[in-house]
Amino acid sequence: MHLTRFTDYSLRVLIYLAVKGEQRSTITEIAERFEISRNHLMKVVQDLNHRGYITAIRGKNGGLLLKRAPETIRLGELVRDTERDMNLVECFGDANECVITPACRLKPILAEALNAFLAVLDHYTLADLMGPQRPKLIGLLQLDDVPPAS
Amino acid sequence: MHLTRFTDYSLRVLIYLAVKGEQRSTITEIAERFEISRNHLMKVVQDLNHRGYITAIRGKNGGLLLKRAPETIRLGELVRDTERDMNLVECFGDANECVITPACRLKPILAEALNAFLAVLDHYTLADLMGPQRPKLIGLLQLDDVPPAS
Numbered sequence: 001m002h003l004t005r006f007t008d009y010s011l012r013v014l015i016y017l018a019v020k021g022e023q024r025s026t027i028t029e030i031a032e033r034f035e036i037s038r039n040h041l042m043k044v045v046q047d048l049n050h051r052g053y054i055t056a057i058r059g060k061n062g063g064l065l066l067k068r069a070p071e072t073i074r075l076g077e078l079v080r081d082t083e084r085d086m087n088l089v090e091c092f093g094d095a096n097e098c099v100i101t102p103a104c105r106l107k108p109i110l111a112e113a114l115n116a117f118l119a120v121l122d123h124y125t126l127a128d129l130m131g132p133q134r135p136k137l138i139g140l141l142q143l144d145d146v147p148p149a150s
Numbered sequence: 151m152h153l154t155r156f157t158d159y160s161l162r163v164l165i166y167l168a169v170k171g172e173q174r175s176t177i178t179e180i181a182e183r184f185e186i187s188r189n190h191l192m193k194v195v196q197d198l199n200h201r202g203y204i205t206a207i208r209g210k211n212g213g214l215l216l217k218r219a220p221e222t223i224r225l226g227e228l229v230r231d232t233e234r235d236m237n238l239v240e241c242f243g244d245a246n247e248c249v250i251t252p253a254c255r256l257k258p259i260l261a262e263a264l265n266a267f268l269a270v271l272d273h274y275t276l277a278d279l280m281g282p283q284r285p286k287l288i289g290l291l292q293l294d295d296v297p298p299a300s
Contacts, residue, residue, distance in 0.1 A: 001153055001233050003260075008239040011256060012248070034249060075259065083151050089158040097185060098162070103286035105279050106161060109225065110153075113270035120263035129255050136253035 007082040009036065009044045014078070014126050017054060018070040019137045020146055024063025033141050051081055070130070076122030088114060157232040159186065159194045164228070164276050167204060168220040169287045170296055174213025183291050201231055220280070226272030238264060 016030050027045055031038040045064060048054045055067045080086070087093040091107045101107070130137060138146050166180050177195055181188040195214060198204045205217045230236070237243040238260045241251045251257070280287060288296050 001151060001229075001236055001238070001264075003151055003238050011239075012250075015250065015254065015256075035247060079151075086151055088151070088153050089161075099184060100162075100165065100287055100290050103280075103283040103290055104165065105281050105283070106165075109271070109274050109278065113267045114151075116270045117263045117267040120266045121259070124259050128259065130253075131255050133253040133255070137250055140250050140253055 003079065004083060004085075005040065006044060006047075006084075007079055009040055010048060010078065010082045011075075011129070012036075013041065013044055013048060013064075014053060014066070014070075014073065015129055015137070016141065017064060017066045018126055018130060019134060019141060020143065022065075023146055024057065024061075024065055026063055030064075047082070053078070070127035071125050073126040074122050075124045075126070075129075076118040076120075078126075079121055080118065086114065153229065154233060154235075155190065156194060156197075156234075157229055159190055160198060160228065160232045161225075161279070162186075163191065163194055163198060163214075164203060164216070164220075164223065165279055165287070166291065167214055167216045168276055168280060169284060169291060170293065172215075173296055174207065174211075174215055176213055180214075197232070203228070220277035221275050223276040224272050225274045225276070225279075226268040226270075228276075229271055230268065236264065 012034055013030055016033070017025055027038060027041050031041050045054065045056065049056045052067055053073065055065045057063055057065065088110045089106065090096050091098050091101045091104070092110075098104070138144075162184055163180055166183070167175055177188060177191050181191050195204070195206065199206045202217055203223065205215045207213055207215065239256065240246050241248050241254070241257045242260075248254070288294075
């Protein structure tokens with residue numbers, strides 16, 4: 001069981017933009033700092049922009065900014081948005097062919113477990129991922145020109 | 151996010167053996183009833199046998215039986231055993247290269263969510279997957295020679 005790379009990278013983009021605050025960022029810059037694929041990031045950024053998490057400003061002085069305050073972005077909401085396939089096992093999906101489905105309680109029990117998973121994530125926001133560690137994150141990301149106090 | 155096919159099939163084998171009760175089963179029979187790959191099932195059965203969930207009796211009158219009572223097999227325990235990779239995102243694994251890990255709170259928050267997921271599954275056992283539906287499961291699996299009352 002794991003989250004997709006798409007969700008992982010979505011979280012990294014949002015953390016990066018949250019750390020930068022008012023300063024604009026580029027996809028190239030984020031890809032370099034995390035040493036991850038620029039191509040993957042492009043799709044992630046397009047999706048986050050489409051869903052209203054971030055703003056992509058075009059032009060010479062353009063760049064990426066968070067569109068919502070970090071305190072308002074619940075992690076459960078984000079994971080529901082970025083994980084396209086939450087079908088834990090075959091009987092969750094439309095193509096289910098398991099013969100015992102009408103009498104088996106696996107699906108409702110797993111659904112209860114999934115809800116518990118997401119309920120924990122709904123308790124936390126993007127701001128909680130940083131906590132009081134923003135200055136340390138600035139250092140780790142080598143963002144020397146970003147002021148430590150937001 | 152989804153569980154592996156290995157976990158899905160492990161659950162199906164255990165449910166099947168629980169429904170059959172004292173009657174022995176074969177891999178071929180389980181593969182046919184669920185219309186799933188016999189090759190995949192062989193690995194699943196080998197693993198369940200190795201872990202002490204089932205007994206594989208060799209010989210002419212051999213077959214598979216549950217080794218433990220369905221009420222004692224907790225679903226959380228089973229999923230922990232069958233899901234080899236519970237590394238939700240990169241920073242859970244040994245090959246983690248995410249630069250912000252030392253200051254990022256994603257890992258402990260996701261670990262808390264994963265624990266909540268497994269805690270729900272620990273509330274349920276293999277017996278709960280059947281509940282009072284054993285007679286209906288016998289019908290769906292076309293096990294006409296299995297007595298409805300266990």
